[in-house]
Amino acid sequence: xxxxxxxxxxxxxxxxxxxxxxxxxxxxxxxxxxxxxxxxxxxxxxxxxxxxxxxxxxxxxxxxxxxxxxxxxxxxxxxxxxxxxxxxxxxxxxxxxxxxxxxxxxxxxxxxxxxxxxxxxxxxxxxxxxxxxxxxxxxxxxxxxxxxxxxxxxxxxxxxxxxxxxxxxxxxxxxxxxxxxxxxxxxxxxxxxxxxxxxxxxxxxxxxxxxxxxxxxxxxxxxxxxxxxxxxxxxxxxxxxxxxxxxxxxxxxxxxxxxxxxxxxxxxxxxxxxxxxxxxxxxxxxxxxxxxxxxxxxxxxxxxxxxxxxxxxxxxxxxxxxxxxxxxxxxxxxxxxxxxxxxxxxxxxxxxxxxxxxxxxxxxxxxxxxxxxxxxxxxxxxxxxxxxxxxxxxxxxxxxxxxxxxxxxxxxxxxxxxxxxxxxxxxxxxxxxxxxxxxxxxxxxxxxxxxxxxxxxxxxxxxxxxxxxxxxxxxxxxxxxxxxxxxxxxxxxxxxxxxxxxxxxxxxxxxxxxxxxxxxxxxxxxxxxxxxxxxxxxxxxxxxxxxxxxxxxxxxxxxxxxxxxxxxxxxxxxxxxxxxxxxxxxxxxxxxxxxxxxxxxxxxxxxxxxxxxxxxxxxxxxxxxxxxxxxxxxxxxxxxxxxxxxxxxxxxxxxxxxxxxxxxxxxxxxxxxxxxxxxxxxxxxxxxxxxxxxxxxxxxxxxxxxxxxxxxxxxxxxxxxxxxxxxxxxxxxxxxxxxxxxxxxxxxxxxxxxx
Amino acid sequence: xxxxxxxxxxxxxxxxxxxxxxxxxxxxxxxxxxxxxxxxxxxxxxxxxxxxxxxxxxxxxxxxxxxxxxxxxxxxxxxxxxxxxxxxxxxxxxxxxxxxxxxxxxxxxxxxxxxxxxxxxxxxxxxxxxxxxxxxxxxxxxxxxxxxxxxxxxxxxxxxxxxxxxxxxxxxxxxxxxxxxxxxxxxx
Numbered sequence: 027x028x029x030x031x032x033x034x035x036x037x038x039x040x041x042x043x044x045x046x047x048x049x050x051x052x053x054x055x056x057x058x059x060x061x062x063x064x065x066x067x068x069x070x071x072x073x074x075x076x077x078x079x080x081x082x083x084x085x086x087x088x089x090x091x092x093x094x095x096x097x098x099x100x101x102x103x104x105x106x107x108x109x110x111x112x113x114x115x116x117x118x119x120x121x122x123x124x125x126x127x128x129x130x131x132x133x134x135x136x137x138x139x140x141x142x143x144x145x146x147x148x149x150x151x152x153x154x155x156x157x158x159x160x161x162x163x164x165x166x167x168x169x170x171x172x173x174x175x176x177x178x179x180x181x182x183x184x185x186x187x188x189x190x191x192x193x194x195x196x197x198x199x200x201x202x203x204x205x206x207x208x209x210x211x212x213x214x215x216x217x218x219x220x221x222x223x224x225x226x227x228x229x230x231x232x233x234x235x236x237x238x239x240x241x242x243x244x245x246x247x248x249x250x251x252x253x254x255x256x257x258x259x260x261x262x263x264x265x266x267x268x269x270x271x272x273x274x275x276x277x278x279x280x281x282x283x284x285x286x287x288x289x290x291x292x293x294x295x296x297x298x299x300x301x302x303x304x305x306x307x308x309x310x311x312x313x314x315x316x317x318x319x320x321x322x323x324x325x326x327x328x329x330x331x332x333x334x335x336x337x338x339x340x341x342x343x344x345x346x347x348x349x350x351x352x353x354x355x356x357x358x359x360x361x362x363x364x365x366x367x368x369x370x371x372x373x374x375x376x377x378x379x380x381x382x383x384x385x386x387x388x389x390x391x392x393x394x395x396x397x398x399x400x401x402x403x404x405x406x407x408x409x410x411x412x413x414x415x416x417x418x419x420x421x422x423x424x425x426x427x428x429x430x431x432x433x434x435x436x437x438x439x440x441x442x443x444x445x446x447x448x449x450x451x452x453x454x455x456x457x458x459x460x461x462x463x464x465x466x467x468x469x470x471x472x473x474x475x476x477x478x479x480x481x482x483x484x485x486x487x488x489x490x491x492x493x494x495x496x497x498x499x500x501x502x503x504x505x506x507x508x509x510x511x512x513x514x515x516x517x518x519x520x521x522x523x524x525x526x527x528x529x530x531x532x533x534x535x536x537x538x539x540x541x542x543x544x545x546x547x548x549x550x551x552x553x554x555x556x557x558x559x560x561x562x563x564x565x566x567x568x569x570x571x572x573x574x575x576x577x578x579x580x581x582x583x584x585x586x587x588x589x590x591x592x593x594x595x596x597x598x599x600x601x602x603x604x605x606x607x608x609x610x611x612x613x614x615x616x617x618x619x620x621x622x623x624x625x626x627x628x629x630x631x632x633x634x635x636x637x638x639x640x641x642x643x644x645x646x647x648x649x650x651x652x653x654x655x656x657x658x659x660x661x662x663x664x665x666x667x668x669x670x671x672x673x674x675x676x677x678x679x680x681x682x683x684x685x686x687x688x689x690x691x692x693x694x695x696x697x698x699x700x701x702x703x704x705x706x707x708x709x710x711x712x713x714x715x716x717x718x719x720x721x722x723x724x725x726x727x728x729x730x731x732x733x734x735x736x737x738x739x740x741x742x743x744x745x746x747x748x749x750x751x752x753x754x755x756x757x758x759x760x761x762x763x764x765x766x767x768x769x770x771x772x773x774x775x776x777x778x779x780x781x
Numbered sequence: 782x783x784x785x786x787x788x789x790x791x792x793x794x795x796x797x798x799x800x801x802x803x804x805x806x807x808x809x810x811x812x813x814x815x816x817x818x819x820x821x822x823x824x825x826x827x828x829x830x831x832x833x834x835x836x837x838x839x840x841x842x843x844x845x846x847x848x849x850x851x852x853x854x855x856x857x858x859x860x861x862x863x864x865x866x867x868x869x870x871x872x873x874x875x876x877x878x879x880x881x882x883x884x885x886x887x888x889x890x891x892x893x894x895x896x897x898x899x900x901x902x903x904x905x906x907x908x909x910x911x912x913x914x915x916x917x918x919x920x921x922x923x924x925x926x927x928x929x930x931x932x933x934x935x936x937x938x939x940x941x942x943x944x945x946x947x948x949x950x951x952x953x954x955x956x957x958x959x960x961x962x963x964x965x966x967x968x969x
Contacts, residue, residue: 749800
C-alpha cells in the first residue's frame, strides 16, 4: 500500500516538474513572441511551428522582399464576376434535353433547348451555355410548331447580320455563336406570346479514356468568371477594353431566392445516354447525379433517376472495359477529296523499377472568391494529400493566388518535416476571397530558380473561373522550359477548356477532382500516374504514304493515356509507326492503315483538333492573329462547324411578329454552379463595384512604394492562458501537498499512539 | 524531500500569477493608455499642438481614427515603434502632401475591430490640428508583411489600416490584413 502511494507521488512529482519546465519555456517563448516588431520568432511552441519556419527558422527564406502581387498592376480588386444578379423570374423559360449516343470512342450529342415565352410580349432570348471543350458543333435546327428550319454555317459577322435582319423583319431566327471553345450562346428572336420555339444543336466529341476507364463529361452551366486585370504583357489595356474582350462571357446569375420562386425550377435539364462502346461496359457510374441504367450486352441506356435536374453542375458518366481494354483503334472517313483517319494507340504501361527519381513539385492553389463554398475545402484536402506524398529527397513550394498571391517559400525547398508542416499550416489557413488573377501565380510557378536534373512538375488546383484564358496559354508557351504543368479541376463546373489547353501547352495532364470525398481519391490517382514512367519524344511516321497529322507536335503520355492521332491524306495507305522513349527504352508500334474501319465522325474530329492547334499556334506566336482567324474560318466553313469565326444561323422565311408589335430582349439567367457561395460572390458587394474599380484603376496605374508592416500581435491571450494553466497546476499541487501533509501527520500520530 | 514539492508548488503559483499579471497588463495598459491619450488629444486639439499624455512619454497623439458603424474609436500615435503600439495605433506613414496614411495596431487590442470592417464602412480620421477627413473602406487585402505597397500618388486621399492576420490566432505570422479606404467628400 505504501509503496504504491510512493510511486504515485513520484509520478505526480514528475508530471509537475514537466509542467513547470513547459511553463518556464512557454514564458520565455511568449515573452519573445509578444514583443512587437517583425523580427524573428524564437521557436514558439504550439501551432506557431509553421509560422516560425517562415519567419526566421530556416535559411530557405525569400532573400529580399518583393512586390509580387501589386506590381502586376491592373485590377487588383474583384470586379466580382462577369455579370449582374437576376432577381426577377425571366419571362422566357428554358428547358433543356440532352441525348448522347456513345459509339465506340466518340459521342454524338443532341442538345434541345425549348424557349417558352410566358409573357404577353414578343421576346428575343439569349442563353449562354457550355459544351465539352473538344466538341464540334455542326448542326442547328430551329423548330417552330411543326416546321423545322435548318441552320447554315456562315462567317461570324455575316451570320450575325442575317440574324439581326430577320429579327428586324419579324421573322423567327436562331443563332449559335461560340465565345470560347467550351462556351456558346444561343439567340432566338421573335418568340410570340405563349409560344414555344425549340433550338436543337448537335455536336461530336471524343470519349476521354485513361487506363481502361472511359468518361463522357457534359458541362451544364457556365460559372461566373472573373474579368482579369492587366493580363497582357504590354499592360496598357483599359478597363473598358478588358470588359469588351470578355463581354461575351457575361450573363446574369440567378438569385437563389428567385430560383425558389420560379415554379418547376429554373433551367431544368434531362439527360439520356445511349451507351454502345463496342464492348460490355462495366462499373457504370455517374458521380454527380443519380442515374438509372438499363440494357444488356454491349449497350446500355442511362437516364437521370430523378427526371430533370437543375443545370448547375457538370454531368459525368464513367464506365470501364471488362478485361483488357482495346489498345488500338483505327477509323477512317472520306470527306470531299481527302481521306481522314483516327488512330488511338496506348503505349504499354511500364512498372517503375526502383524508386522514382527526385522531383520538384510546385503546387499552385486558387483561393479566389469563386472557390468559396465546397470548392475550397476540396482544394485544401487535395493539396494536403499531395503534401503527404512528398519524400525527403523531393523539393517543393506552394503558391496561393486570388487577386494577390503568396509564394510560401522564396524558391522550392527540401521536403523536410518542418517545411511540410509549414506548408500544411499555410494550406489550412487559406480562405476563399477576391478575384482570380492567375497569371502572376503562373509566372512565379514557371520561374525555375535552381535548375537541375530534377523532374519539375507544376500542379494547379483551380476552378479556372477566369476570362483571359489566352494569356495563360501564351505564358506557358513562352516560359515553360522544362516544367510540366498539370491541371486539377476543382468544383462542380470547372472551366475545362482552360484546364485542357494549359495542360496540353505544359505537356502535362488534366484531372477533375470534383468535390468532397472524391478529392483525395482523384488526387491520389493523379499523383500515382505522375510517379510512373512517361512516354516522351513521340513520333509518328507513315511508310509508303503521306499523312498530315493533328496534333503535329505529339504530346508526352502519362501512364494509361492513349495517343489519339487524327490525320488526313489524299489516299490512305502504308504503315503507321509510332515510337517513343519510356524510361530510356525505345518503344515502337506499327499498324497497317488498310485495316481502318469506316466511321462518319473522323473528318469533323480532325477539323476540331486542327482548330485547337491553330489556336495554340496563335498563342505561341507561331501564327499571326489574322492568319489564325483565316484558317479557322476556312476550317469552320469547310466542315460546317461552329468556331470562333463561324456561326450557325437559321431563319423562318415568313415573318410572324406583326408590324408595330415591339420586341423585348431578355438574357436568360444562369444558375450558380452547385457548391458555390452566392452570398460570398455577390453579397452586398455589387453596388460598390464602381467604387472599387475607380480605386483599383488608380492604384494599378500608379507607381507603388513598398512598406514593411510591423508585427501586430501581442498574443496576450496565449500568455494569459498559460499563466492560468500554471496557476491551476500550482493550486492542484498545493492541495495535494496539503493532503499529504495531513496524511503524514495523521499516520505519525497513529504510530505515536501505537508506541 | 518535503521541501521539494513545496518549492515546485510555490514556483508554479508564483510564475502562474506573474504570467497572468503580465498578460493582463497588455490589454489594461492598452485601455488605460487610450483614456489618457483621449484626454491628451482633446487638450491637443484645443491648443493646436501635440500634448504628451504623460510626462515621460516619448510619443504623442496625432489623430483619432474611428469607425462609427462598429463603435470603434482609437487615438493614433506618431511613429511606428513597438513601444508606442502598446498604447495605441501608430502612424507608419502619414504623408499629407501625397495623401496617404498607413496605420498599424495590434490585432488583439486596438485593431481588433478591423476583423469586422467591411467594404463600404466609413472611417473618420480627425487630426490634432482640427482637420477631419472621412474615408470609405474600398476593399480588404491580405499580404505578407514584406509585400505591402501603397500608391505613391493618389487623386483622393488613401488610408490603410494594417494589422496581423489571421484574427483569432495568438502566435505571430507573416500575414497582414490591410483595410484600404479612400477619401470621400461628404459635403455634397
